[in-house]
Amino acid sequence: MATADMKVGGSEESSRSEESRRSEESRRRSGPTSSWESELVSIQHSLKFVLKLKEEFVCPICGGVVLNPQQNSCGHIYCLHCLQGLLSPSPSPSRSVCPVDGALIRPAEVFQDNCCKREISSLEVYCTNSPACASVVTLHRLQEHLRSCQYERLQCSNPGCRVSLQRRHLREHLTASCPHRIEPCPHCRQPYQLSLIKDHEQSSCPEVEVDCPNRCSQKVRRCMLTDHSNLCPEVQIDCFYKKYGCSVQDKRAKVKLHEDATVNQHMLLVLRSNTKLEKQMEALQEEVLLRQQEIQEESFLVGGLEREVRPLVQQSSRHEQIVSTAQRSLTRQKDLLSRVQLEVQEVSQGFGPGLEDLDQLRSSLDAVIQQVSAAEALRDHLGALEENFKRQSGLLDLHDTQLNRNKEHLQELEATSYDGKLIWKIQDFWKRKEAEAKGQQPCLSSVPFHTGRCGYKMAAKVYLNGDGEGRESHLSLYIVLMPGDFDPLLPWPFRQTVSLSVLDQSGAANHRTFSFRPDPKSNSFQQPATESVSNVASGFSCFIPLSQLETPQNAVYVKDDTLFVKVKVDMAGLGDL
Numbered sequence: 001m002a003t004a005d006m007k008v009g010g011s012e013e014s015s016r017s018e019e020s021r022r023s024e025e026s027r028r029r030s031g032p033t034s035s036w037e038s039e040l041v042s043i044q045h046s047l048k049f050v051l052k053l054k055e056e057f058v059c060p061i062c063g064g065v066v067l068n069p070q071q072n073s074c075g076h077i078y079c080l081h082c083l084q085g086l087l088s089p090s091p092s093p094s095r096s097v098c099p100v101d102g103a104l105i106r107p108a109e110v111f112q113d114n115c116c117k118r119e120i121s122s123l124e125v126y127c128t129n130s131p132a133c134a135s136v137v138t139l140h141r142l143q144e145h146l147r148s149c150q151y152e153r154l155q156c157s158n159p160g161c162r163v164s165l166q167r168r169h170l171r172e173h174l175t176a177s178c179p180h181r182i183e184p185c186p187h188c189r190q191p192y193q194l195s196l197i198k199d200h201e202q203s204s205c206p207e208v209e210v211d212c213p214n215r216c217s218q219k220v221r222r223c224m225l226t227d228h229s230n231l232c233p234e235v236q237i238d239c240f241y242k243k244y245g246c247s248v249q250d251k252r253a254k255v256k257l258h259e260d261a262t263v264n265q266h267m268l269l270v271l272r273s274n275t276k277l278e279k280q281m282e283a284l285q286e287e288v289l290l291r292q293q294e295i296q297e298e299s300f301l302v303g304g305l306e307r308e309v310r311p312l313v314q315q316s317s318r319h320e321q322i323v324s325t326a327q328r329s330l331t332r333q334k335d336l337l338s339r340v341q342l343e344v345q346e347v348s349q350g351f352g353p354g355l356e357d358l359d360q361l362r363s364s365l366d367a368v369i370q371q372v373s374a375a376e377a378l379r380d381h382l383g384a385l386e387e388n389f390k391r392q393s394g395l396l397d398l399h400d401t402q403l404n405r406n407k408e409h410l411q412e413l414e415a416t417s418y419d420g421k422l423i424w425k426i427q428d429f430w431k432r433k434e435a436e437a438k439g440q441q442p443c444l445s446s447v448p449f450h451t452g453r454c455g456y457k458m459a460a461k462v463y464l465n466g467d468g469e470g471r472e473s474h475l476s477l478y479i480v481l482m483p484g485d486f487d488p489l490l491p492w493p494f495r496q497t498v499s500l501s502v503l504d505q506s507g508a509a510n511h512r513t514f515s516f517r518p519d520p521k522s523n524s525f526q527q528p529a530t531e532s533v534s535n536v537a538s539g540f541s542c543f544i545p546l547s548q549l550e551t552p553q554n555a556v557y558v559k560d561d562t563l564f565v566k567v568k569v570d571m572a573g574l575g576d577l
Contacts, residue, residue: 036142036144037068037080038067040067040143041081044064044065044067045062045063045064046128047064047125047128049123049124049126050123050126050136051124053065053123056077056116057119059078059082060076060078060098060099060100061078061082061083062082065123066079066120067079067081067120068080068117069113069116069117070083071110071111071112071116072103072105072109072110073109073110074101074103076098076100076101083110087105120139121139121140122138122139122140123138123139124136124137124138124139125137125138125139127145127151129146129149129151129152133149133150133151152166152167153167154167156170156178156180157174158181160193163178178194179194180195181194182194185197185201185207186201187201187205187208188206188207204222206223208221208222209221210222210225212228212234214229214232214234216232218232231252233251233252233253234251234253235251235252236251237249237252238255238572238573239259240259241266242572242575243273243574244266244269245269245272246265246269277418280418287413288410288413291406291410295406295407295410298402298403299403301399302396302399302400305392306396309392309393309396312388315385316385316386319378319381320382322378323379323382326374326378327375329371330371330372333368333372336364337368340368416447416448416449417449417450418449418451418452418453419451419452420450420451420452420455420569420571420574421449421566421569422449422566423566424446424447424462424566425562426444426462426464426562426563426564427561429464429558429561429562430558431561432464433464433465436464442463443461443462443467444461445460446565447459450484451496451569451571451574452574454486455484455486455574456481456487456494456496457481457483457484457485457487458481458567458569459482460478460480460567461477461479461537462475462565463475463476469542470542472546474541474542474544474545474546475543475544475549476539476541476542476543477500477502477540478537478540479498479500479537479538479567480534480535480538481524481525481528481535482528482533482534482535483528483529483534490527492525492527493518493522493525493527494518495520496518496570496573498517498568499513499515499566499568500513500514500515500539500540500565500567501514501565502549502563502566503557503564503566504555504557505559506555508554510552510555511555511566512548512557514540516538516539516540518538522538524536524538544557
């Protein structure tokens, strides 16, 4: 057995430094517990050795086989983790003693016994699963054997399962008998826990056939219930001619029979509605004529004001030239006056011979004063003219603004529809798209249209070069609700289905169309605030790829530099106020 060297003499400081050096060397020699020894700590007291374990290989601290042996100066060996536990609560080395002979344990005198470690690691032990497993392995190979031993007990890896069983039975349990295993749904083939598949089939599987909720005779896949409801003969619907005044509401099949049997009555309703629309159109045309007359009168008034202002502008220009000339003359006269004053001073000093010159200078000075007075009067007159010009210009701007407003209102009245439909003709397509790509014109907006004379007011918006996710790759198309005169009387939020289309101009009617039903929770479909211009637009940022729009295979969307956009609002359920 090795013993620690004892240093005799020297100061207390040198003893402490020597002890620190030895402690550091001991820590470098011992090192951390190796992986196979650390894995055996939990079972070191249950190990069964083929040959009886020697007394020197038994740890005097824990009573089990020594793992990663550490030798003290007294010659006894301990497990590394046992020795660390013995030293940790005793900061003073004098309080840690060997449990065999009471010798002090100093960390600086402890070292790793590699010779003993090799002997212990080569000891043969029985598998911890004996007698079921008859394997005999060396101690340092035991954990390697247990990782493949068929009799080792393992926990089932399926979430929620707490079964523990031998490795040889684990595969069959995981794949065949575990109630928590993952299996594909027999209908939709999505993976679920076996215990949850039945609930999935009964409540949420989209491929399971269920009875129609309207109690018709058909069985429908759960994912097709919405589509089926649009065709189910048992669904309660309104007559197609409800918007014309028919109040019949019944099951789809009966309503179809009703529509076929009462064609004449429905035609009368349509005729009355058309008559009413014709009267409204006549009233609208009269209003348009009145607006045109007002615009003509405003145009005459603006023309008269322009004729009145034009001479004032010319006169102002002439006055500015006169004032500029007078200012230059005034500057020259001031210089002359300064020279005259100097000459007067010289004459005064000479006093006598220059009296005649002095009279001439006084005459010149009076003439200059008169010219200065005339220039000041001319400046005041010019200021009055400028004020008059400003008043006339402000009046002209006011009339121009009113005229533009009347023109915009007239254009809106001429293009506005009241049947929930909009056909929007977008000309100069390529020029507008290029301007939008350069950021000069972010989007285009259509004229407003309505779902009735007293209905919702809305408009379409289009980004020819794309918006958001469709930027530079798609055409983006939206619909936006605008404040209307009859909003307080309408139901909110807006719930009508909206269809957006880019029309095919080839005659093949291969239109590109998408529809959506408004989300009642979205702010885009709430009542617009009266002080706002409109709500936030809603629609499709990726409506159609630009490659398909510009060079389609079986359609012509852009022809003669023109694109047509159609918006259609489903009027079902909307009645006149």
